[in-house]
Amino acid sequence: MTDPLLANPPAHTWRSRLQDAAYYALYYSLRHAPIDIVSDLGSVFVRWSVPRHRPWVIEGARRNLERHWPGADKATIDKAINRFLDNVGRMMAEFAALPRLHAAGRIQVSERFERGAKELTAAPTVAILLHTGNWEVCAAALHA
Template identity: 40%
Template structure:
């Protein structure tokens, strides 16, 4: 359930059973299936204007929070520049929705750059690997990047705002080689097995829950909730290699997938919160650099 302080709490519950929601879910899935067969550039061109108009009309708090967060993080920017970044943020969301059905075709079309591919392959050959993933640009293109480098990742399943959206994302990720972990308490055990059996585990460590940002911390004290803490625990106990992985949007409907060199936790463990603060120090500068392409820009913290 959404928190009372979240303006979205006033929206109809799109996950509730009922014929209206079933029809809306079927409409979303039908659009996805149609868009899958469109030219790569056509989907986002058709989707973005409608998505942007919908957000501005039905969810104005998204725009207001994004504007406020941009001003907070970039206080020296002019009002004109802030508004340009707000529009870029909305455009990124709209394009993401239109692009998603075509994931699986971008690499073949030469739309994804992999500047560190050989280094990443060499890191993967060393053994088990944890990828700290971020919601920047279009993060689904990372699946294509991994596949192009000969890798398959395991990840926890997600629940989106509607059943239709959840079906779409899960179908997309499975078709592009993602292996899902169990969606219960056994999921942590499955993640542990992945890291102790030379697997590749992908964890999205920037996240929001009920409109409240969990990570990055942005000046808040480290906490033991959320995926950043899960990643810290698993990494410390499994002694796996860690990398940061994210995608950024380039002009001309192109993307760059960046994978960092190995990130080493401090050799002398001082506790979970110190590890959380350390990993936050890895992801936060990247998010700040790409705020206008960051999915969680409109969330509260």
């Protein structure tokens, strides 16, 4: 199911412009907040806002999990959805802290990856990565 807000975007109003300004202010404030607080705020915000403003996200996740785990009870599905929302919120909020993650020791880079990064040249490079988190963290690690 696609997001109805993307299919039919609302017109820009003074209210929407003020809301955008508030989002920008929040983002730039989070850029300077401690990383743990940034992550926790993202988790809390998404777990609060999605059930209220985007319930179809939870319905879709519930359908997918019930299909994937046919014998699971409602409590197990609810816990998985809560973990999903927690992860999405943390990932979204951590975009604000992304430039600081490597310096704070939050990115674990294997020796093999570091050796490969040192051997990179100006030639095009193909990287095969295991996607276990936020793709942008890889760029932050390479940039550091």
